[in-house]
Amino acid sequence: MALMKMQVRCACRHRMGLEVGIRSQRDLEILKNFLAGLPRVPEVSIHIRRGKDFEFYFSDDEPCRNKQYVDAAVSLLDALPGISVVVHDESDPHARTLSASGMEAYAGACRAIDPSLMRRGKILYVEFSGRLVPRDYIGLMESIRATGIGSVGACIDTGHVYYYYRKKVGQRRGKAVESMSRFIGEVRATGVPVSYHVHDCTPESPHPRYHVFDHRPVGEGEIGLGGFRRIAGYLAGEKVTLEILPLPDPGKNALTDEEVGLLTGYAASHGIDEGRELRNGRIMKRTLEAMVESRRILDDLLASL
Numbered sequence: 001m002a003l004m005k006m007q008v009r010c011a012c013r014h015r016m017g018l019e020v021g022i023r024s025q026r027d028l029e030i031l032k033n034f035l036a037g038l039p040r041v042p043e044v045s046i047h048i049r050r051g052k053d054f055e056f057y058f059s060d061d062e063p064c065r066n067k068q069y070v071d072a073a074v075s076l077l078d079a080l081p082g083i084s085v086v087v088h089d090e091s092d093p094h095a096r097t098l099s100a101s102g103m104e105a106y107a108g109a110c111r112a113i114d115p116s117l118m119r120r121g122k123i124l125y126v127e128f129s130g131r132l133v134p135r136d137y138i139g140l141m142e143s144i145r146a147t148g149i150g151s152v153g154a155c156i157d158t159g160h161v162y163y164y165y166r167k168k169v170g171q172r173r174g175k176a177v178e179s180m181s182r183f184i185g186e187v188r189a190t191g192v193p194v195s196y197h198v199h200d201c202t203p204e205s206p207h208p209r210y211h212v213f214d215h216r217p218v219g220e221g222e223i224g225l226g227g228f229r230r231i232a233g234y235l236a237g238e239k240v241t242l243e244i245l246p247l248p249d250p251g252k253n254a255l256t257d258e259e260v261g262l263l264t265g266y267a268a269s270h271g272i273d274e275g276r277e278l279r280n281g282r283i284m285k286r287t288l289e290a291m292v293e294s295r296r297i298l299d300d301l302l303a304s305l
């Protein structure tokens with residue numbers, strides 16, 4: 001929680017939104033209590049992770065099960081704080097394509113949850129995570145749009161899209177950037193609301209702790225400044241979240257006395273190892289600084305358009 005407080009402060013100071021991932025009802029309760037205790041709350045986007053409590057399995061075309069997923073989603077979406085919710089493109093966890101009935105079931109589920117989203121002024125963004133092939137993902141957005149659903153849209157994650165074309169399709173760097181740009185254009189052309197997760201990707205070297213290839217600071221991966229310049233026109237004035245994972249080590253970062261107090265106080269009251277909490281605090285601080293720097297780089301690219 002001390003680490004969360006550091007994030008909230010940074011988000012407020014730099015007018016950036018805050019993205020929080022939750023996996024369970026328990027996470028949700030902790031988050032709600034945490035937000036309720038804050039003097040200032042930045043714009044919060046909730047990323048729903050697959051877990052035992054949450055299953056967005058909308059492509060299941062068995063009507064009874066589909067209805068259960070829809071009912072569970074409606075009560076969850078009602079209970080969530082914030083106005084935007086992100087969920088990965090859920091289809092059969094092993095399949096890469098949606099059958100016609102799976103596509104219809106997915107769009108039908110979105111139509112069923114649309115009224116409760118509308119009532120709460122929320123938008124559910126379905127994120128392309130490379131599980132679906134782009135053709136089916138875009139087809140899904142087209143059918144969502146065609147049924148007049150107003151509050152379900154697309155989340156375009158630059159790292160996931162780039163990784164898909166670079167590694168799963170095997171394109172060269174420049175080509176993968178071109179494909180990413182075309183993908184964004186096609187998703188936008190469907191007319192659904194779009195939000196962006198922006199981060200760089202290092203397809204050849206996974207993060208030492210999280211073992212993923214993306215979620216790196218802007219300009220530090222293969223997409224690079226040239227790649228982000230290529231898509232900057234799409235990002236201008238849009239809802240952009242920098243989704244950068246904690247950096248692998250704290251570097252030379254020093255904490256302020258106040259930050260030390262926050263972290264050691266939290267460690268003491270929760271029986272956590274103080275040294276570990278301080279190290280995590282330094283990693284968090286360095287990561288937040290990298291996010292601010294990524295934001296600055298993006299703003300500069302947008303200003304130069």
Ligand SMILES: [Zn+2]
Nearest residue numbers: 127157197243
């Ligand atoms: Zn993402």
